[in-house]
Amino acid sequence: MDRRSVKLAPSILAADFAHLGAQVEELARAGADRIHVDVMDGHFVPNISMGAPIVRSLRKLTALPLEIHFMISDPDFFLDEFVEAGSDSFLVHGEGNNNLHRTLQRIKASSKRAGVVINPATPASVLEEVLPQIDQVLVMTVDPGFGGQHFLNVTMPKVRRVRKMIDALNPACELELDGGVNLETAPFGVAAGADVLVAGTAVFADNQGVTAAMNKLRCCLEPAA
């Protein structure tokens, strides 16, 4: 994988919501490739976050793709509302969804990009049957629900396995990592095969600001001279 082509997807879960619009505009200037929106319902994960109104507001403000990470028990119920709000892609968990194929079909029928997310304890093999029909795989490198957790190195062998599955079954599919990505861990994730990195705390909690944080993340992925 050419490290320079790695895409960065800042997660606004860690943003300062009083200044969300300004921070997203700054991220666009700083070269963010997409905005990652974590949607939690307090059931699928033990936390609540944001809903479609945030997406609707951001849609008016930015041309960056808005990527929705659904951590909710019933993604099918909320899909249309988020489509209408202006979302560009949907990442849905394999866990707890008895009708994952149908959910993916509904996303594609809305002409949106579809991705499947797997938690740290979920085996890569669950992707096999859906890989040909999806645009992204998101491997969680923390247990979902909260920002600011430690990157789980134990997930790296699985990331390498998913890379091989994607190369064999659907090379156009993106491999994205989410959770604990920072200057130290990002190079490991990319070496294991990731081509998109989500980062919340590493982008928004940097005391030099989000532009500096984005630059540092890009730098840590550049090959050594």
Ligand code: DX5
């Ligand atoms: C966790 C979310 C992540 C989170 C990442 O459940 O899916 O997207 O915002 O935050 P950091 O980068 O702080 O681990």
Ligand code: ZN
């Ligand atoms: Zn996420």
